Amino acid sequence: xxxxxxxxxxxxxxxxxxxxxxxxxxxxxxxxxxxxxxxxxxxxxxxxxxxxxxxxxxxxxxxxxxxxxxxxxxxxxxxxxxxxxxxxxxxxxxxxxxxxxxxxxxxxxxxxxxxxxxxxxxxxxxxxxxxxxxxxxxxxxxxxxxxxxxxxxxxxxxxxxxxxxxxxxxxxxxxxxxxxxxxxxxxxxxxxxxxxxxxxxxxxxxxxxxxxxxxxxxxxxxxxxxxxxxxxxxxxxxxxxxxxxxxxxxxxxxxxxxxxxxxxxxxxxxxxxxxxxxxxxxxxxxxxxxxxxxxxxxxxxxxxxxxxxxxxxxxxxxxxxxxxxxxxxxxxxxxxxxx
Amino acid sequence: xxxxxxxxxxxxxxxxxxxxxxxxxxxxxxxxxxxxxxxxxxxxxxxxxxxxxxxxxxxxxxxxxxxxxxxxxxxxxxxxxxxxxxxxxxxxxxxxxxxxxxxxxxxxxxxxxxxxxxxxxxxxxxxxxxxxxxxxxxxxxxxxxxxxxxxxxxxxxxxxxxxxxxxxxxxxxxxxxxxxxxxxxxxxxxxxxxxxxxxxxxxxxxxxxxxxxxxxxxxxxxxxxxxxxxxxxxxxxxxxxxxxxxxxxxxxxxxxxxxxxxxxxxxxxxxxxxxxxxxxxxxxxx
Amino acid sequence: xxxxxxxxxxxxxxxxxxxxxxxxxxxxxxxxxxxxxxxxxxxxxxxxxxxxxxxxxxxxxxxxxxxxxxxxxxxxxxxxxxxxxxxxxxxxxxxxxxxxxxxxxxxxxxxxxxxxxxxxxxxxxxxxxxxxxxxxxxxxxxxxxxxxxxxxxxxxxxxxxxxxxxxxxxxxxxxxxxxxxxxxxxxxxxxxxxxxxxxxxxxxxxxxxxxxxxxxxxxxxxxxxxxxxxxxxxxxxxxxxxxxxxxxxxxxxxxxxxxxx
Numbered sequence: 037x038x039x040x041x042x043x044x045x046x047x048x049x050x051x052x053x054x055x056x057x058x059x060x061x062x063x064x065x066x067x068x069x070x071x072x073x074x075x076x077x078x079x080x081x082x083x084x085x086x087x088x089x090x091x092x093x094x095x096x097x098x099x100x101x102x103x104x105x106x107x108x109x110x111x112x113x114x115x116x117x118x119x120x121x122x123x124x125x126x127x128x129x130x131x132x133x134x135x136x137x138x139x140x141x142x143x144x145x146x147x148x149x150x151x152x153x154x155x156x157x158x159x160x161x162x163x164x165x166x167x168x169x170x171x172x173x174x175x176x177x178x179x180x181x182x183x184x185x186x187x188x189x190x191x192x193x194x195x196x197x198x199x200x201x202x203x204x205x206x207x208x209x210x211x212x213x214x215x216x217x218x219x220x221x222x223x224x225x226x227x228x229x230x231x232x233x234x235x236x237x238x239x240x241x242x243x244x245x246x247x248x249x250x251x252x253x254x255x256x257x258x259x260x261x262x263x264x265x266x267x268x269x270x271x272x273x274x275x276x277x278x279x280x281x282x283x284x285x286x287x288x289x290x291x292x293x294x295x296x297x298x299x300x301x302x303x304x305x306x307x308x309x310x311x312x313x314x315x316x317x318x319x320x321x322x323x324x325x326x327x328x329x330x331x332x333x334x335x336x337x338x339x340x341x342x343x344x345x346x347x348x349x350x351x352x353x354x355x356x357x358x359x360x361x362x363x364x365x366x367x368x369x370x371x372x373x374x375x
Numbered sequence: 376x377x378x379x380x381x382x383x384x385x386x387x388x389x390x391x392x393x394x395x396x397x398x399x400x401x402x403x404x405x406x407x408x409x410x411x412x413x414x415x416x417x418x419x420x421x422x423x424x425x426x427x428x429x430x431x432x433x434x435x436x437x438x439x440x441x442x443x444x445x446x447x448x449x450x451x452x453x454x455x456x457x458x459x460x461x462x463x464x465x466x467x468x469x470x471x472x473x474x475x476x477x478x479x480x481x482x483x484x485x486x487x488x489x490x491x492x493x494x495x496x497x498x499x500x501x502x503x504x505x506x507x508x509x510x511x512x513x514x515x516x517x518x519x520x521x522x523x524x525x526x527x528x529x530x531x532x533x534x535x536x537x538x539x540x541x542x543x544x545x546x547x548x549x550x551x552x553x554x555x556x557x558x559x560x561x562x563x564x565x566x567x568x569x570x571x572x573x574x575x576x577x578x579x580x581x582x583x584x585x586x587x588x589x590x591x592x593x594x595x596x597x598x599x600x601x602x603x604x605x606x607x608x609x610x611x612x613x614x615x616x617x618x619x620x621x622x623x624x625x626x627x628x629x630x631x632x633x634x635x636x637x638x639x640x641x642x643x644x645x646x647x648x649x650x651x652x653x654x655x656x657x658x659x660x661x
Numbered sequence: 662x663x664x665x666x667x668x669x670x671x672x673x674x675x676x677x678x679x680x681x682x683x684x685x686x687x688x689x690x691x692x693x694x695x696x697x698x699x700x701x702x703x704x705x706x707x708x709x710x711x712x713x714x715x716x717x718x719x720x721x722x723x724x725x726x727x728x729x730x731x732x733x734x735x736x737x738x739x740x741x742x743x744x745x746x747x748x749x750x751x752x753x754x755x756x757x758x759x760x761x762x763x764x765x766x767x768x769x770x771x772x773x774x775x776x777x778x779x780x781x782x783x784x785x786x787x788x789x790x791x792x793x794x795x796x797x798x799x800x801x802x803x804x805x806x807x808x809x810x811x812x813x814x815x816x817x818x819x820x821x822x823x824x825x826x827x828x829x830x831x832x833x834x835x836x837x838x839x840x841x842x843x844x845x846x847x848x849x850x851x852x853x854x855x856x857x858x859x860x861x862x863x864x865x866x867x868x869x870x871x872x873x874x875x876x877x878x879x880x881x882x883x884x885x886x887x888x889x890x891x892x893x894x895x896x897x898x899x900x901x902x903x904x905x906x907x908x909x910x911x912x913x914x915x916x917x918x919x920x921x922x
Contacts, residue, residue, distance in 0.1 A: 086562060112564060121559045124659040125577045134573070135563040168658050186564060382747035385739035386755060389803065392736060392795050393758050396770055403773030413776055454670065461667040476671045478678075481900065483857035485874070486893045489881045490677040493684070493890070498692045500680050506693040514692060535674060589763065596766020598860045603881055613768045617860075620772050635769035642765040649764060650757065 038098040038189035038222060039064040040113075045084055045094030047077075047246075054080050055091070056246035062190070067216050067223040069233035072243035072269070078226045081243070082192050085224065086115040098189050114183040115192040118199050120175045122167040128178050129154070129163040135186035153181040156215070173204045177211065184215065193225040197232070209236060230270050234258070242266050264374055267305050274306045274346050276371075285368070288342045289321045292368040298375070305372040311348045312365050319363035328356045339364070400639055407632035414625050423629040432609070433634070439609040440595055443526045447533035448590035454534075455541025456583055460571075462542075463549045473546075479539045484532065488603040491532045495520040521604045528604045529611075533594045541586045548582040549575070551660055581655035588649045592642050612638055684890030704891030715876060719895065722873040723903060725787065726855040729794040733802050733851045734844065736795070741806035746815050763800045770796070771861045778865060785867035793865045794858060798851035805850065809843025841915045848911070849904050856900060873899070 040062040047055040055077045062068050070078040083089040085096055087103065096103040098113075122131050130137075133150045141149075154160040157177040167175055176196060183191055193212070197205045213236060216223055227233050233240045234254040241251040250257055250266045261267035264275065278287030279301050285294045287304070323339030323346055334349045337356060341364070348364065356362070405411075409420045427433050462472065479487070494500045502517035511517055521528040552575055560570040594600075601611030610618070612634055619631035688700025708715050743749075744756060762770075771793060775784065783789030817839065821831040837844075859874045866872075877896055880889040 088558060088562065112562075115562055117555075117559075119555065121553070121555050123556060123560075123574060125574075125655075134560070134565075138563065138565045138569055138573070166658060182563070379749075382743040382749045385743035385747075388736040389740035389759060389799060390755070392792075392799060393761075395774060395792065396762060396796050397758070398777065399770035399772075399774035400765070401773075402777060403769055406773065406776075411776070413780065458667045458670050461663050465664050465667070472668060472671060475675060479674060481853060482897065483853075483874070485857075485859060485878055485881055486681075486896065489889050489893055490681060492881070492884065493680050493886060494677050496884075503693045503695055507695055535677075538670075538674065592764040592766070596768050598768050599878070603878075613766065616768065616772065631772065635772055639765050639769045643761075646757070646761065646764045649760075 039100075040085060040190055040222060040224070041095075041097040041100070042081065042085060043095045043097065045081065045091040045096075047080055047084065047089070047091050054246055055084075055094075058094070058243070058246065058248055060241055060248060060251060062222060062224060065220045065222055066238045067225070067236060068239045068241060069237040070224065070226045070241050070243060071228065071230060071233045074228065076243040077246040078243050079194055082115065082194055082224060082226050085190070086113045086192050088115065112186055112188040113190045113192055114186065114188040115194060116176075116179050116183050116196055118195045118197070120167075120172075120179050120199075122170075122175055122178055122182070124167050127164050127166055128159060128170070131167070131178055132181045132185055134182060139186070149185060153185055156184075157181045157211075172200050173208060176200065176208060180212070180215065184219070184221075188221070190222040190224060193223065195226055195228065198228075205232075212236065242269060259370075260372060261305070261374075264303070264305070267372070267374070272308045272347050272349075274308065274311070274348075275374075276304045276306060276344060278302060278304060280373075285373075288344050289366065294368075294373070296373060300375075303374045304368070305374055306346075306366055306368070307370070308346075308348045310367040310370045311346060312367070313348070313350055313352070314363050314365045316363050319365055321364050321366055323362050323364055325356050325358055325360045325362060328358065330355075337362070403632045403635045403639065406629055407636045409629045411628060414628065416626075416629070423633045427630055427633045427637075433615070435609040436612050436615050437637070439526065440612045443529050443533070443601075443611065444591045444594040447530045447537055447594055448587050450530070450534050451537025451541050451590055452583060452587050455538045455586075456545050456579075458538070459542040459545035459549065463546060476539050476542055479536050480543065482536070484536065484597060484599045485603065487532045487536055488528075488600045490535070491528050492521055492604055495528055495531065522606050524606050524609070526601075526605060529600050532600050532604065533590070537590045540590065541583065544582055544586045545579060548579045548656075552578055578659050581652040581659070584652045585649055585656070588645050588652070592645050596638050596642060681890050681893060684886050685894060687887060702891075704887045707888060708891055708895060715873075715892075715895075718871055718876055719873045719899060721871075722856060723899060725791065725872060726794075726852050727903075729791055729798065729855040730848050730852045732791070733795055733798045734806075734848060737799060737802035737806050737847065741803050741810055744803070745807055745810035759800050759803050761800070762796050767793075767797055767861050771864050775864060784865055785869040787866075787870055790862055790866045790870045790872075793861050794855045797858070797861075798854045801850045801854070802847040805847040806840065806843050809840040813839045838915050841911065845908055845911050848907060852903060852907070853900055856896075856903075 040060075042058060042060045045055050045058045047053075058077065058081050060068075060081075070081060072078050080089060084091045084094075085103075087096075103113075123134065126134065129150055132153055133146050136146045136149060150163075151160070154163055157180065159174060159177060159181075162170065162174065167178070170178065180191075180196075196212075197208050200208060209232065212223075215221070225233075225236065237254065239252060240254055240257050242249045242257065244265055250262050252260075257266065258270050261270065264273070267273050276287045276289060278285050280286075280294060280296055280299050282299075283293055283296060285292045285296075285302070285304060321341050323341035325337055326340050326345075327336075327338035329336045334351050335356075336347065336349050339346045339348065339362060346364075407423060409416050409418060409423055411417075458476075482490075492499065496502070497514050497517045497519065502511065502514065505511045505517060506513075520531070556574055557570045560574050561567070565573060596613055597611075598613040598617060602614050602617075605611055605614065616631045616634040616638070619627045619634070622628075622631075683697065685704030686699050686702045687697040688703070690697035740759070744752065774793075778784040778789050778793075783792060813836075817835055818831050821835045822828075826834065856872075857874060858872070859878050862870060862872050863875055863878075866875075868875075873892075873896060877889070877892040880892055883889075
């Protein structure tokens with residue numbers, strides 16, 4: 037079990053600068069996600085921690101010991117990839133105990149551990165099958181068992197479910213969650229799926245352009261994003277421009293008193309679920325429908341409210357038409373001020 | 376109806392040619408049992424098989440053939456896979472290395488035999504070098520490597536062609552191994568050496584095996600090289616078959632066919648092993 | 662060090678070709694001289710002399726092997742396509758049968774079928790020789806073309822049909838250009854195999870059909886180093902020439918307006 041520290045990692049490839057000073061501290065037993073758009077550097081960060089890539093500068097510390105100083109057999113950061121990469125010429129059983137065989141663990145111990153792991157992934161009857169005979173989900177589970185067999189300090193997952201069917205993904209997420217809970221292992225997962233990051237992780241690190249923009253619990257990163265970039269990534273945003281003077285926020289949509297001493301121009305972030313459609317009389321703003329999309333569970337609407345474009349959604353089964361006027365109530369209390 | 380027949384129609388020409396092949400084999404079998412109506416032999420008998428299988432010279436020839444094929448194919452595989460591995464590991468290898476080594480593959484066996492002759496005969500290039508290095512004093516001291524009972528010349532000729540062939544197929548299959556598999560093994564704690572023996576080597580093994588089988592089968596059934604630079608005793612099986620076939624004594628014909636059938640049977644057994652190896656290849660590489 | 666070793670092995674293996682190339686020009690090379698006495702290229706003189714008829718035989722052999730190559734490819738193409746894109750009963754058996762000539766030697770087969778060929782009038786003439794030459798090259802042609810077809814996949818042809826082309830147009834404008842590299846590889850292979858054949862030509866041709874191989878073989882057998890080397894060099898050079906020319910021709914054919922709709 038290890039507590040992982042990555043300190044000021046920089047990485048460039050020729051002219052491209054992929055990591056611009058990434059520092060992150062993962063506590064022992066924590067499950068964190070690295071999330072961001074393609075090319076933000078999340079996979080590179082993971083591979084540096086795994087030891088697959090060397091950073092141009094920076095350090096990787098496992099329990100405060102420099103990773104490159106640790107002997108080969110200790111402190112492994114094992115990476116499991118979306119490409120699974122099982123050894124095609126070995127059976128499920130031999131794939132799983134590969135790491136143990138390399139370490140010359142005794143035959144009895146190998147047998148014992150392999151049986152336990154096979155049970156954990158529920159593939160005991162398939163132990164003599166070859167990877168070519170397994171389904172995608174089964175292969176993924178074997179890959180995880182193979183990683184777990186050597187009891188790594190940290191388990192690194194690189195978009196592990198992206199190649200699986202949607203229905204399979206839920207089962208796999210449950211499975212990983214259980215593995216995490218039962219074995220209390222430190223996990224760092226790279227994903228581009230924010231729902232997945234929120235569901236699985238204790239903390240989420242949002243990366244952009246080779247830097248970590250915010251590293252916080254899912255709730256905080258959603259409710260209290262520290263920038264528009266972060267806010268935009270995790271959900272639909274309505275940005276309302278305005279000013280604050282005397283603790284009053286004034287915008288084209290009206291005024292609202294805020295608990296804020298600072299004064300000047302500011303943008304207030306209001307999530308679409310913080311704007312509700314209400315009956316006449318209960319509103320604090322109105323809008324004219326400029327777009328309406330039906331999406332099953334919900335419908336998405338775009339409103340023009342006194343020149344401000346707002347995006348909202350509703351679960352009510354009402355067909356709105358363009359140019360309808362709608363009464364809305366904006367929950368300013370939940371708004372986030374971004375300077 | 377046409378839809379169903381279509382693939383069979385497309386395969387018709389190739390099967391016509393193949394039927395000539397199969398008929399050749401069947402005909403050889405029939406003739407080996409003594410059934411050659413054109414010659415007036417029409418009784419089926421096992422006599423010829425008994426003659427051959429009891430004959431000392433046949434057994435010696437059989438052993439000789441197996442020895443030659445095994446040695447030349449084995450050496451080719453050893454050296455070929457090792458050199459291929461070296462080239463594969465050294466990514467910076469220049470183009471000329473990767474093309475030049477293939478030359479012997481295009482050279483026919485008869486010319487390979489000529490090359491062996493030029494170099495290794497007692498009056499050949501190597502013996503002159505030995506003399507000038509002071510290793511021998513006269514022609515006769517240079518060992519007999521051609522026309523010798525050990526079949527050394529034959530083995531060298533086959534090996535000369537065999538090594539590049541094995542190199543070619545080994546490099547071909549090494550290229551196909553997903554490099555990330557090696558990374559995965561390293562990440563799980565294996566050293567570079569362990570990664571080779573546990574991952575890369577077993578994955579190329581079936582392919583190398585098919586190469587061995589091809590070399591073995593070819594050398595076992597080939598006529599040219601042993602005829603040109605082989606000893607007069609023991610002779611390689613195809614040469615024996617040929618001599619008996621072209622004999623004026625037509626009653627020897629069935630015996631020639633017995634030898635042909637034996638050669639073909641051994642080859643067919645090799646086909647079976649080949650197919651098994653091929654299945655493994657498909658399993659590993661999809 | 663290891664790097665050097667691999668280069669060393671390759672160098673050693675190519676060394677024998679040097680004396681081969683020297684022999685045609687040697688007047689005498691007494692043992693134990695390391696350097697031979699060069700004379701006029703009597704090997705080549707002999708080759709080019711009218712009496713030896715060698716040039717005619719060479720041209721005849723090239724023609725023969727080209728014919729064999731063309732027929733083999735024509736047979737192998739539909740076969741490879743069928744195996745690549747269709748599933749049908751007996752597929753595995755057929756694949757195995759096509760594989761056989763690679764492992765089961767032609768020696769036995771040709772001796773076996775010889776009598777029947779004589780009976781059918783196929784012996785001692787070109788037709789029989791061409792027929793028997795078709796066998797050893799076929800498996801390689803089918804295998805190479807099969808790989809080509811599998812690499813391209815069925816979809817592109819379907820795409821063409823979708824856009825309105827008929828089967829013949831699809832074959833000509835889409836499929837053939839795409840499998841061109843496979844066609845070149847297969848042709849080269851089959852040509853070399855056919856041109857190098859000795860035993861089966863000798864047996865089935867009965868000495869009446871004389872190929873260049875048959876001219877060269879006895880020279881090697883008799884140990885006549887000058888002539889054997891000369892003919893060997895001509896042999897190798899002619900293969901190289903034909904392969905290069907064929908490569909250009911086939912590529913040119915495919916790049917030409919024949920294939921631009």
